[in-house]
Amino acid sequence: MANQIYLFSLIFFSVLLYQSTTILSFQKSLDLAKPCKRFVFHLHNVAYDGDNMDNATSAAIVNPLGLGDFNFGKFVIMDNPVTMDQNYLSKPVARVQGFFFYHGKAKYDTWLSWSVAFNSTQHKGTLNIMGENPFMEPTRDLQVVGGTGDFVMTRGIAMFMTDLVEGNKYFRIKMDIKLYECYY
Ligand SMILES: *[C@@H]1O[C@H](CO)[C@@H](O)[C@H](O)[C@H]1NC(C)=O
Ligand SMILES: *[C@@H]1O[C@H](CO)[C@@H](O)[C@H](O)[C@H]1NC(C)=O
Numbered sequence: 001m002a003n004q005i006y007l008f009s010l011i012f013f014s015v016l017l018y019q020s021t022t023i024l025s026f027q028k029s030l031d032l033a034k035p036c037k038r039f040v041f042h043l044h045n046v047a048y049d050g051d052n053m054d055n056a057t058s059a060a061i062v063n064p065l066g067l068g069d070f071n072f073g074k075f076v077i078m079d080n081p082v083t084m085d086q087n088y089l090s091k092p093v094a095r096v097q098g099f100f101f102y103h104g105k106a107k108y109d110t111w112l113s114w115s116v117a118f119n120s121t122q123h124k125g126t127l128n129i130m131g132e133n134p135f136m137e138p139t140r141d142l143q144v145v146g147g148t149g150d151f152v153m154t155r156g157i158a159m160f161m162t163d164l165v166e167g168n169k170y171f172r173i174k175m176d177i178k179l180y181e182c183y184y
Contacts, residue, residue: 035156035178041082041116042163043096043173057081064102070109071102082116086163086172094118100133109134112142116177118150125149127177129158138162144179155181 048056058078065073077099081092098114109132116127126149131142144156156179163172 030180032157032178032180035180036182037154037156037177037179039175039177041084041093041175041177042086043080043082043175044088045078045080045171045173046088047076047169049169062101068105070104070107072105073102075099075101082175088172093120094123104134107134108136116175123150125151127151127154127156127158127179129177133160135160135162144177150184151179152183153181154179154183 044057046052046055046057048059057080058076060074060076062073062075064071067073078096080096081088082094082096083090083092095117096114097117098112100110100112100114102108102110104110111131112133113130114128116129118125118127125147127147128145129142130145133140133142138161140160142158142160144154144158147154156177159176159178161174161176163174165171
């Protein structure tokens with residue numbers, strides 16, 4: 001009998017403890033106006049066209065299949081420089097490595113998975129961004145799902161704005177990255 005009471009109270013208090021920690025974690029508030037780190041960068045994408053081997057930083061590895069008129073199925077791999085200002089020739093502060101693909105049948109739409117890789121005296125490590133990127137919209141919010149090095153275990157929001165598009169050859173994106181979990 002004593003054993004049963006002991007067991008019962010053990011379970012009872014474990015459940016109570018579990019619930020109180022669950023409630024505490026839900027109460028943690030997030031102030032979107034106060035990121036712990038913020039970066040504003042410009043990403044430059046020069047598409048490979050068969051003739052610009054020296055300057056190209058991305059290439060389509062699967063071309064549109066003909067399903068709809070919006071490049072459905074096109075798959076692009078990239079290793080793009082990121083600069084502090086809009087000038088393509090400025091010194092890169094990071095690179096964005098990853099891919100995106102078109103998945104809109106009735107409109108232009110892409111999905112992406114990118115690592116912002118830093119290897120400078122200021123920052124070492126990666127920020128990983130993935131998600132839906134409806135690039136015809138003036139601004140898009142992508143989620144920062146994690147990181148490594150200086151950005152270990154981070155999370156945040158990357159707002160993308162298209163700065164410039166030159167046909168199929170070049171585009172530039174302004175990336176406004178706000179991190180809400182920082183350990184360094
Ligand atoms: C690469 O870009 C530079 C600067 O824009 C330009 O002068 C050069 O002609 C380009 N080279 C090729 C192969 O496109
Ligand atoms: C980072 O930079 C250092 C110094 O320039 C270089 O030795 C190293 O290979 C670089 N690492 C990566 C992953 O590019």
